[in-house]
Amino acid sequence: MHFDYVWLRDHCRSASCFNSKTNQRNLDTASVDLNIRPSKSRVDENNLFLTWPDGHITRYSLTWLAQNSYEGQKKSSVQPRILWNADIYSSAKVPSASWDKFMSCDEELKNFLNNFLLYGIAFVEGVPPTLEATETATQRVSLIRETMYGRMWNFTSDFSRGDTAYTKLALDRHTDTSYFQEPCGAAFNPLFCFISIQVFHCLRHEGTGGRTLLVDGFHAADVVLRQTPENFALLSHVPIKHEYIENLSEHRNHMIGIGPVLNVYPWNNELYMIRYNNYDRSVINTVPHDMVRRWYTAHRQLTAELRRPENELWVKLKPGKVLFIDNWRVLHGRESFTGLRQLCGCYLTRDDVLNTARFLGLQA
Ligand SMILES: C[N+](C)(C)CCCC[C@H](N)C(=O)O
Ligand SMILES: O=C(O)CCC(=O)C(=O)O
Numbered sequence: 001m002h003f004d005y006v007w008l009r010d011h012c013r014s015a016s017c018f019n020s021k022t023n024q025r026n027l028d029t030a031s032v033d034l035n036i037r038p039s040k041s042r043v044d045e046n047n048l049f050l051t052w053p054d055g056h057i058t059r060y061s062l063t064w065l066a067q068n069s070y071e072g073q074k075k076s077s078v079q080p081r082i083l084w085n086a087d088i089y090s091s092a093k094v095p096s097a098s099w100d101k102f103m104s105c106d107e108e109l110k111n112f113l114n115n116f117l118l119y120g121i122a123f124v125e126g127v128p129p130t131l132e133a134t135e136t137a138t139q140r141v142s143l144i145r146e147t148m149y150g151r152m153w154n155f156t157s158d159f160s161r162g163d164t165a166y167t168k169l170a171l172d173r174h175t176d177t178s179y180f181q182e183p184c185g186a187a188f189n190p191l192f193c194f195i196s197i198q199v200f201h202c203l204r205h206e207g208t209g210g211r212t213l214l215v216d217g218f219h220a221a222d223v224v225l226r227q228t229p230e231n232f233a234l235l236s237h238v239p240i241k242h243e244y245i246e247n248l249s250e251h252r253n254h255m256i257g258i259g260p261v262l263n264v265y266p267w268n269n270e271l272y273m274i275r276y277n278n279y280d281r282s283v284i285n286t287v288p289h290d291m292v293r294r295w296y297t298a299h300r301q302l303t304a305e306l307r308r309p310e311n312e313l314w315v316k317l318k319p320g321k322v323l324f325i326d327n328w329r330v331l332h333g334r335e336s337f338t339g340l341r342q343l344c345g346c347y348l349t350r351d352d353v354l355n356t357a358r359f360l361g362l363q364a
């Protein structure tokens with residue numbers, strides 16, 4: 001492990017430098033000489049002690065240093081995940097949470113969130129097929145993220161908005177709100193059918209088709225990384241625009257989100273977000289001419305992985321079965337359909353989902 005002296009001085013956890021009640025730094029970092037060196041140092045079995053030129057003594061536990069070193073972070077992952085194709089997910093027989101227990105028992109919520117973090121999708125069954133119950137279920141997990149689609153949405157194929165989601169057409173796999181600077185997490189109830197973590201809940205459906213398609217974007221990206229690392233690198237470095245332009249008399253919106261298709265933490269190359277929406281991808285003018293073709297080649301390889309039939313998990317959402325989707329990881333789509341099909345759901349704020357998970361003791 002390597003530590004810089006200025007870093008060590010900045011991370012002093014003594015009472016005068018750090019308020020352990022608020023977990024906030026008291027020390028004014030700008031007052032530390034950038035060339036500071038301790039005048040004395042000492043180690044015992046568990047601690048390192050440094051005495052600074054002004055006489056101030058800092059004690060670091062060796063465990064704390066190991067946990068917080070760059071070398072330690074580089075080797076560990078921020079969030080454990082199980083990458084899946086249809087077979088892996090089905091064989092895992094991941095249980096759905098049941099509505100009553102989900103609402104009343106923290107252990108049930110914890111199991112639900114654990115599955116959600118591991119697989120990027122999770123279900124709650126037995127939810128009343130109403131907007132209100134969907135909202136109640138969602139609030140157990142997170143704050144609801146209000147967007148230009150509203151807080152809770154209740155949508156059907158009435159073309160009430162300038163987007164293909166509001167039709168009976170098939171939708172190929174995609175992530176939602178790729179045109180936001182920070183895409184939502186989601187939930188769907190098929191009045192219901194749920195999606196950001198998005199919630200989809202299919203409230204009712206009379207007719208044919210309309211199954212939901214789910215694909216683990218991280219599984220596909222991982223194959224690209226292992227087979228063709230230079231393509232993974234392109235997709236994780238080249239910024240791309242996504243755009244939503246709606247021009248209806250009651251709804252005028254123009255959203256632009258810019259960022260790479262694959263988003264990775266720079267210190268360990270761990271993937272944390274995929275933005276993939278070929279419908280909403282905008283003009284590519286952020287890429288130098290000599291890179292454009294290589295980017296398309298990389299994008300094609302990712303698309304081919306995402307489209308492998310063995311990676312497709314098809315589910316028929318029934319009223320009462322709420323689907324939560326980590327919209328930063330799992331792509332969703334749907335079959336075309338006939339008849340009446342109504343879904344309600346909402347977007348979630350990712351910070352608040354992770355907050356709930358951490359509160360329950362999960363690594364997130
Ligand atoms: C209907 N509902 C509000 C859930 C989604 C509408 C968003 C559709 C958009 N093309 C996107 O992919 O973000
Ligand atoms: O109709 C569906 O099942 C989902 C449509 C969709 O992709 C969306 O609303 O984001």
Ligand SMILES: [Fe+2]
Pocket residue numbers: 165174175176195332
């Ligand atoms: Fe969508």
